[in-house]
């Protein structure tokens with residue numbers, strides 16, 4: 001019988017093009033000869049005999065391939081038949097039965113929120129802000145933030161995330177970003193931490209209103225970002241300013257935070273167009289959408305990252321594309337508080353730098369990037385009533401090279417290519433949910449098995465081995481989160497809210 005191709009099978013049917021993601025930029029020069037880690041000579045590591053997905057511009061994939069790491073960088077990638085001579089000093093590991101791909105890039109989360117998972121279920125966004133999150137922020141100090149971040153990081157990294165963006169408030173507890181950054185540092189992950197700030201006194205919209213206690217002065221917020229940058233910036237960690245939203249911040253604050261980003265060469269981060277209410281309020285205040293207001297303020301691109309981007313009109317989509325602004329699409333979080341379905345096909349068609357994010361454990365509630373990939377595609381199929389939208393390949397690309405583009409880091413991460421950072425994950429393909437193997441790529445996304453990630457390398461360092469994080473004691477992290485949440489529930493009074501919200505009659509001893 002003649003073979004049926006996807007093209008002939010669905011001939012005449014529309015759908016989003018797969019090639020919509022932009023091409024990677026030029027690799028950094030002098031990238032391939034690094035053979036030291038923290039000043040120590042380390043042997044080359046070569047992973048062999050695996051299925052290799054490169055996610056490079058040519059979309060090369062090898063049924064039996066190798067990934068050769070040298071120091072912090074990838075030295076070579078190819079088919080086993082191309083491996084050639086290997087130096088005696090190199091360490092080779094067979095990865096037979098495994099699939100190797102670039103580390104996953106999570107474009108949006110709030111790591112500290114790991115400890116407040118499950119509290120805000122069935123809570124509308126405006127109530128979440130006015131009654132839930134503000135009181136939690138009072139109790140979320142450095143120690144609680146560190147405990148929450150360790151929990152979130154353990155979950156993210158065990159699922160193959162090697163780079164994450166993370167936003168954290170610096171008021172009312174100035175040490176919250178410090179606590180989170182300590183956990184980030186310990187974990188070995190690559191991270192962009194944006195210090196979130198708000199200052200708007202506008203009280204016309206209850207959903208956007210900021211109680212006085214949480215408002216900062218632009219000069220103070222700028223100094224705090226600079227302090228964190230001086231203390232924590234490294235090869236793996238970059239601290240950036242974040243003006244939370246164009247309505248929760250004054251124009252003075254948005255411009256001041258963008259100026260800190262320009263001055264320090266860091267990213268500039270914001271939440272934008274995250275709800276229908278925000279879209280309506282933006283039109284009322286400014287006469288146009290929030291993206292158009294950000295364009296007017298001159299803060300879009302070249303290293304701007306916006307979270308959510310749900311309620312966008314055509315003019316705003318064009319502005320994002322024109323300014324090369326990155327967007328983190330957070331489909332599960334958007335669904336969690338019924339914020340709307342983002343126009344993903346429009347973003348891709350316009351060539352916007354689009355990645356995926358899980359958002360914090362308070363609005364998801366997992367940090368499961370595999371679920372996020374699946375739902376990114378499924379929500380669009382449902383919303384557009386077009387079963388032909390997207391593919392497992394598209395979802396995998398959005399969580400790797402797409403994320404790298406959204407973070408403006410495509411020269412360093414997002415694909416397995418000589419010269420890029422050695423952020424590499426190894427997935428055990430011999431798992432029930434990933435079988436049968438003939439449809440492995442589909443199974444990875446649509447039948448996702450978040451426990452299938454075996455090994456995770458970041459900058460050539462093995463941080464997860466055999467499914468276990470090498471720098472975190474899982475039991476200790478879970479215990480720490482329990483203790484920290486216990487304190488937080490008492491401090492906020494949310495313990496009685498949680499005890500009373502269900503209908504079941506719990507028999508307590």
Ligand SMILES: [Zn+2]
Nearest residue numbers: 271307359360
């Ligand atoms: Zn967020």
